[in-house]
Amino acid sequence: MKAVRYQAPGDFAVTDVPMPPVGPLDVLIKVHQSGVCGTDVHLHHGTYIGVYPLTPGHETIGEIEEVGTEVTRFQPGQRVTVNPNIYCGHCEYCLAGQLVRCANTEGMGVHRPGFFAEYASADHRQVFSVDGLESDTAVFAEPTACAMHGLETLGQRPGGSALVIGAGPTGLLLAQLIGSGGATSVTVGDIVPFKLETAAGLGVDSTVSMTKDPAQNIDRLRAASPTGDGYDVVVEATGTTAVGNICVPLTRNGGTVLVYGVTRPDERLSISPFELFRREITIKGSYAEMTSFAAAISALRTGRARTDGIISHKFPLDDYGKALEALASDPTAHKVVIDLRS
Ligand SMILES: [Zn+2]
Ligand SMILES: [Zn+2]
Structure with missing residues (x-):
């Protein structure tokens, strides 16, 4: 499959990479759209806590392609988004219920492979249905969270x-x-x-x-x-x-x-x-989020959080470089999205 792959800050290509493995608790997602965030510009310049080699992208929507053997919550064909932030579950903060403050937090698209890719695999507990939401709205689930x-x-x-x-x-x-x-x-x-x-x-x-x-x-x-x-x-x-x-x-x-x-x-x-x-x-x-996806999706559904007119640019995956450039320096750029269906 095709993905954005950084070897080091500043050094990326849109290239062929192996399909992600799908464990018993994972779902395989065919990515439809992934939002480009200011953090991705920081990752490009090496001014954020990324782990390289890296496929960035932490704001996504897509469709379930395959489910792991132990996954019962989802079926192929469902439209979903993914909470990219993962807590360790065993540090002092996690054990005290302060999940967002986890000392070992990892982010998909920052420490693990993200969503500027044709496919991504995620633990089903990170995955949320966006059925009924327009794609151009649902792609804002992560920033809304x-x-x-x-x-x-x-x-x-x-x-x-x-x-x-x-x-x-x-x-x-x-x-x-x-x-x-x-x-x-x-x-x-x-x-x-x-x-x-x-x-x-x-x-x-x-x-x-x-x-x-x-x-x-x-x-x-x-x-x-x-x-x-x-x-x-x-x-x-x-x-x-x-x-x-x-x-x-x-x-x-x-x-x-x-x-x-x-x-x-x-x-x-x-x-x-x-x-x-x-x-x-x-x-x-206020740092990212850990447990706010359900509330965010509800707010997008009811219109408490509206996104009308915010997407200004869409690029195909091959043009990831142009998308970054637009976000960093095009004065007409607002939300820039990678659209893998185009
Ligand atoms: Zn972001
Ligand atoms: Zn922790």
Whole structure:
């Protein structure tokens, strides 16, 4: 079968690889679509925790081709998605029920083979039915699960105002969930006008056009807040330190900053400890997810999380390089998807 195969960061080919083995508890999936994520760009550059040689891809939908001898939950032909995140089950965190904090967590498409491939094999316990969902919606199951975990981590107090900085696909999913999760207003800020139009179309309360000037961004975003003095919740969803550095100043007294974007591990923010102390600001991080797939699929089914208009580009598997390039540098790119049926 054909798959994207990295020998090392920066060094990949779309090439023939052996079919994945199907153990007694596994299902073999014929991949239909796999979303390209900012993490895949980090994996390309070697700035994320990947294990090479690697087939990346962690957001997928497809059809069950074959089931292992002990699998009774699924049958060939069913349309499914896969939770790519796997916990070890025996570390201190797992044994305490804190699965997302597992010390030995492994991700399909990061530590194990992923879904930029014609076929993938997964333990059936990682697999979820998406019957009845359009493919272009179902392919957002993984990013929606991450957003659902973000909402859970945030633990927001109902009735507050929220700002999501970064109108990328996961930022827009989280903005919607924060809105239905108890915030009375959700504002989205971004530099790119068409992403803000998409945000408005998805029902956020207001959008703010940002610039490259941090001081100007603070002024504009604060002025757009319902109370004029900032937001009870501020989400960093760009993965840039320029935005990370303006989150605390934009947070109201007693509010929470959620670090949701992925930066390089060596990057640092500049934060005033006095401000955290004096204004009782909480900073939280939200990492991927482990147990949020069922909730995410439900939210996609009911429209609590909508994806209309977010997919901007589709490429065949052979054009994985072009897909990465589009995501990294095409100003018209929003969600980029590898479509294996094209
Ligand atoms: Zn991702
Ligand atoms: Zn563990």
